[in-house]
Amino acid sequence: MFKELNPLLHSELRLAVMSILIGVEEADFVYLREQTHATAGNLSVQIDKLQKAGYISVEKGFKGRMPRTVCRITDCGRDAFTEYVDALSGYIGR
Amino acid sequence: MEQNQLTARQSIDLIARTINNTRRHIEQGVYKHFLIWGYLTTVISLTIWALARSTGNMAVMWLWFALPVTGGGLVLLTCRTPRDHGYVRTDIDRAISHVWLVLSMACLVASVSSYFIGLPILFIVILLMFSGTAITGLIIRSRILSTAGFTGLALSVQLFFVHGIDQCLVFAAIFLLAMVVPGHMLRHRANKNR
Numbered sequence: 141m142f143k144e145l146n147p148l149l150h151s152e153l154r155l156a157v158m159s160i161l162i163g164v165e166e167a168d169f170v171y172l173r174e175q176t177h178a179t180a181g182n183l184s185v186q187i188d189k190l191q192k193a194g195y196i197s198v199e200k201g202f203k204g205r206m207p208r209t210v211c212r213i214t215d216c217g218r219d220a221f222t223e224y225v226d227a228l229s230g231y232i233g234r
Numbered sequence: 235m236e237q238n239q240l241t242a243r244q245s246i247d248l249i250a251r252t253i254n255n256t257r258r259h260i261e262q263g264v265y266k267h268f269l270i271w272g273y274l275t276t277v278i279s280l281t282i283w284a285l286a287r288s289t290g291n292m293a294v295m296w297l298w299f300a301l302p303v304t305g306g307g308l309v310l311l312t313c314r315t316p317r318d319h320g321y322v323r324t325d326i327d328r329a330i331s332h333v334w335l336v337l338s339m340a341c342l343v344a345s346v347s348s349y350f351i352g353l354p355i356l357f358i359v360i361l362l363m364f365s366g367t368a369i370t371g372l373i374i375r376s377r378i379l380s381t382a383g384f385t386g387l388a389l390s391v392q393l394f395f396v397h398g399i400d401q402c403l404v405f406a407a408i409f410l411l412a413m414v415v416p417g418h419m420l421r422h423r424a425n426k427n428r
Contacts, residue, residue: 145242155245159252164324171320175255208321225249231242 143227146220148193153178153186158221161196161213169209187211195220263313264374265420268367268382270308272413274301279406286399298345302338330370337366356405360390364412378416378423386412 149155156176160167173183187209190196195217199210213221278301285294341362348355368383370376389408396404 145245150245152244152248155248156252159249163253164322165328167322168320171322174320175252203321210321224245228242228245232246
């Protein structure tokens with residue numbers, strides 16, 4: 141019996157954002173955009189969805205005079221990611 | 235990257251690729267620190283040796299304190315992230331910066347103490363700095379850096395075969411060999427991966 145894949149993580153861009161944040165302490169919006177090659181608008185929408193689900197925390201601030209949005213994965217997000225990877229391994233027969 | 239639905243295999247590939255890219259990104263900036271500190275230490279050691287030899291005035295030893303000041307300034311100027319580039323901080327970054335903070339403090343305490351009590355300060359500095367290099371290499375799993383660190387530690391005993399101001403020459407040679415050369419190798423690799 142296959143476990144159901146978390147629909148929130150089972151989308152290319154949201155999964156890419158979570159995969160980046162799982163390996164780092166924090167990353168800003170510009171870094172996430174560089175790494176995912178997403179448009180600012182699309183990335184912003186997906187970050188908002190992950191934040192609303194409690195998977196990431198978002199801190200808006202300034203670096204000098206430039207606005208900066210810093211994202212961090214939460215414990216809830218870490219658990220969801222681990223569950224998602226466990227469920228995936230069932231699908232690919234590990 | 236659009237909001238596509240993925241197969242299980244595509245998801246696993248995406249996760250693996252993203253984690254690998256992040257790791258590569260961490261390794262890319264490390265070489266700058268090694269080039270700055272390696273070249274600066276070599277130049278200051280040789281300057282002190284040349285001035286001490288030509289003037290005989292041991293007050294030139296105070297020039298050692300130009301090393302942390304100049305090096306710190308150069309690191310701040312050249313290693314900070316440009317404004318239009320993304321910012322990322324990892325657990326590895328934090329671990330490495332804490333290791334170097336502790337080792338630099340130990341180095342500073344030993345250097346100041348050596349003015350009051352007889353300490354083999356160049357030997358101590360090499361032990362501390364190349365321990366840091368080896369630890370950094372082991373943390374980021376860089377064979378170049380861990381080899382450089384252990385090479386520096388092994389070469390440190392060469393200082394016992396030379397006496398007086400000529401120790402500065404051996405000190406400079408060790409930094410050139412075990413810090414500048416690996417720094418260039420890392421730079422070459424980083425440019426190739428870019």
